[in-house]
Amino acid sequence: MKVERDLKRLTRGTQQRSSEVARSFIERATDEGLVDVAVATMDSPVGELLVAVTHSGLARVAFEDEERDRVFARLARELSPRILQAARPTDRVRTELEEYFAGERSRFDLRLDRRLIGPFARDVLRATGRVGFGRTATYGQIAAKIGRPTAPRAVGRALGSNPIPIVIPCHRIIGASGGLTGYGGGLPRKRTLLTLEGVLLPE
Amino acid sequence: MALPPFQVFLDANRGTVHRFLRVAVGPNEADDVFQETFLAALRAYPRLRNAASLDRWVLRIASRKAIDHHRAARRRAVPTDAVPDRASTDHGRDDELWDAVRRLPPRQRIAVVHRHVLDLPYSEIAELMGSTEQTARANVYQGLEQLRRLMR
Numbered sequence: 001m002k003v004e005r006d007l008k009r010l011t012r013g014t015q016q017r018s019s020e021v022a023r024s025f026i027e028r029a030t031d032e033g034l035v036d037v038a039v040a041t042m043d044s045p046v047g048e049l050l051v052a053v054t055h056s057g058l059a060r061v062a063f064e065d066e067e068r069d070r071v072f073a074r075l076a077r078e079l080s081p082r083i084l085q086a087a088r089p090t091d092r093v094r095t096e097l098e099e100y101f102a103g104e105r106s107r108f109d110l111r112l113d114r115r116l117i118g119p120f121a122r123d124v125l126r127a128t129g130r131v132g133f134g135r136t137a138t139y140g141q142i143a144a145k146i147g148r149p150t151a152p153r154a155v156g157r158a159l160g161s162n163p164i165p166i167v168i169p170c171h172r173i174i175g176a177s178g179g180l181t182g183y184g185g186g187l188p189r190k191r192t193l194l195t196l197e198g199v200l201l202p203e
Numbered sequence: 204m205a206l207p208p209f210q211v212f213l214d215a216n217r218g219t220v221h222r223f224l225r226v227a228v229g230p231n232e233a234d235d236v237f238q239e240t241f242l243a244a245l246r247a248y249p250r251l252r253n254a255a256s257l258d259r260w261v262l263r264i265a266s267r268k269a270i271d272h273h274r275a276a277r278r279r280a281v282p283t284d285a286v287p288d289r290a291s292t293d294h295g296r297d298d299e300l301w302d303a304v305r306r307l308p309p310r311q312r313i314a315v316v317h318r319h320v321l322d323l324p325y326s327e328i329a330e331l332m333g334s335t336e337q338t339a340r341a342n343v344y345q346g347l348e349q350l351r352r353l354m355r
Binding site: 003006007008009010011015017018019021022025026027029032036039057067072073076080082083084085 | 205206207208209210213214217218220221222225226233234237238242245246248249271295297300301304314316320327344347350351354
């Protein structure tokens with residue numbers, strides 16, 4: 001029996017080692033173009049952000065109150081199951097976001113992967129993307145711009161489903177009376193972003 | 204059943220695969236073969252039809268990679284894992300056991316690891332190695348016999 005027992009002893013320390021080797025594996029997989037969805041997280045004034053980048057561009061920005069497991073599962077289902085925590089493909093996205101939060105960048109120069117956006121929301125978010133840094137538009141104005149002047153509520157819903165908040169600036173769309181109205185990431189975040197852009201005065 | 208995100212699959216299986224490879228190919232070669240195993244899994248992943256028993260699927264790939272590794276090493280005729288790793292130099296008996304393990308024929312070595320490191324049943328070992336259950340039993344038996352002989 002002794003040899004059998006001793007064999008198990010030869011594997012000491014492998015759990016720790018396997019985590020390091022898994023990281024090198026992800027590096028190689030990235031080099032070989034096998035990572036279809038690269039995910040990384042970063043700190044920001046609106047809490048930890050998760051960013052997901054595909055071969056065609058930025059597909060997702062998620063706030064920390066969305067459960068990570070569910071975000072991963074949905075990306076796997078809707079984009080590709082080859083999804084890994086790989087920082088390198090997200091470097092540019094994270095740099096631009098950091099510059100934005102530091103007040104050094106007023107527009108993003110990033111390719112977007114719009115596959116998570118439905119057809120109606122695509123029109124809404126495209127119109128939203130034309131509202132520049134430090135400006136705002138109303139739900140009604142966006143509805144009018146996409147030729148659906150009677151659908152400001154549908155516009156609100158489409159904005160609420162924005163998979164790429166901050167970069168597609170749905171926080172710049174406000175109520176007709178000037179109220180902030182609503183935000184997928186919660187009103188305090190909308191307030192923080194609009195304050196950062198100089199639309200609102202710091203409290 | 205939908206495929207889990209690859210990251211979840213990797214986190215769930217990396218420990219077992221590394222444990223298997225460490226003894227099956229040796230501590231110095233385990234990292235390389237680990238990467239080859241998961242790269243092969245990642246390549247095949249989107250085409251997988253069945254999300255059940257992914258743990259066995261990746262062990263099957265690892266077993267194949269371990270056999271390939273030993274074949275290539277034999278062709279080079281250099282024992283690639285002959286250098287004992289640093290962690291085990293304090294333990295004389297471990298070094299002795301490593302030496303003995305290295306001398307096993309690859310299929311016996313792999314079968315012994317499946318049975319006595321991962322505690323797999325013979326039916327599964329047979330499936331992982333593409334052999335009959337009887338052959339799996341024989342491989343484990345002969346492998347252990349030889350280890351006992353070498354350790355005496």
